[in-house]
Amino acid sequence: MEFFDQLSMPTVLKRRARSNRISLRVNEEGLRINAGKHIPTTEIDKFVLKKTAWINKQWRKYELVMNEDGCLHLGELKPPEFFENNDLESFYRNETKRIIEGLLEIHNENNEYGINKVFIKGQKTRWGSCSSAGNLNFNWRLAMAPTEVIEYVVIHELCHRIEMNHSKEFWRLVQEKCPEFKKHKAWLKRNQSRLSI
Numbered sequence: 001m002e003f004f005d006q007l008s009m010p011t012v013l014k015r016r017a018r019s020n021r022i023s024l025r026v027n028e029e030g031l032r033i034n035a036g037k038h039i040p041t042t043e044i045d046k047f048v049l050k051k052t053a054w055i056n057k058q059w060r061k062y063e064l065v066m067n068e069d070g071c072l073h074l075g076e077l078k079p080p081e082f083f084e085n086n087d088l089e090s091f092y093r094n095e096t097k098r099i100i101e102g103l104l105e106i107h108n109e110n111n112e113y114g115i116n117k118v119f120i121k122g123q124k125t126r127w128g129s130c131s132s133a134g135n136l137n138f139n140w141r142l143a144m145a146p147t148e149v150i151e152y153v154v155i156h157e158l159c160h161r162i163e164m165n166h167s168k169e170f171w172r173l174v175q176e177k178c179p180e181f182k183k184h185k186a187w188l189k190r191n192q193s194r195l196s197i
């Protein structure tokens with residue numbers, strides 16, 4: 001497979017019996033590709049190569065952590081130390097915007113969820129929200145969270161385009177796209193106090 005030569009991080013391909021899609025996840029262990037059993041490898045190749053820029057961007061954050069002192073509790077991202085407070089907010093705002101846009105490219109390809117606009121906001125009580133007009137709001141502090149948690153928030157808000165509530169059906173949709181969502185939900189709850197930073 002061509003992409004194995006193109007990428008610099010450890011890469012695992014998992015074939016899924018009950019899926020007909022391809023999804024990518026980058027964490028500190030590298031890239032994990034989940035793909036339905038019947039998807040031809042050429043198609044996986046094409047998909048992964050198309051996302052190379054995004055994958056490398058995500059991976060760079062983890063590489064950075066490995067060179068650091070290892071006490072980063074807020075996630076992978078650490079702003080430059082010379083930042084003043086105001087700059088800090090704009091730093092996180094830009095990072096959050098960049099990360100969310102990358103995730104939407106993957107999870108809302110061709111705007112299948114009918115998203116209108118995406119806003120980065122500073123609400124003190126929520127990490128994300130979705131309006132009935134199809135606008136998504138994300139908290140600028142999200143960039144402080146681990147990437148898989150941000151991904152969960154994006155998936156959560158996208159699923160609200162189908163189910164505008166927290167019904168059983170809603171959580172089923174979330175779980176389908178994000179099998180470990182309970183872990184990420186717990187992270188957000190634990191770090192709720194960060195919202196007042």
Ligand SMILES: [Zn+2]
Pocket residue numbers: 156160165166
């Ligand atoms: Zn919700």
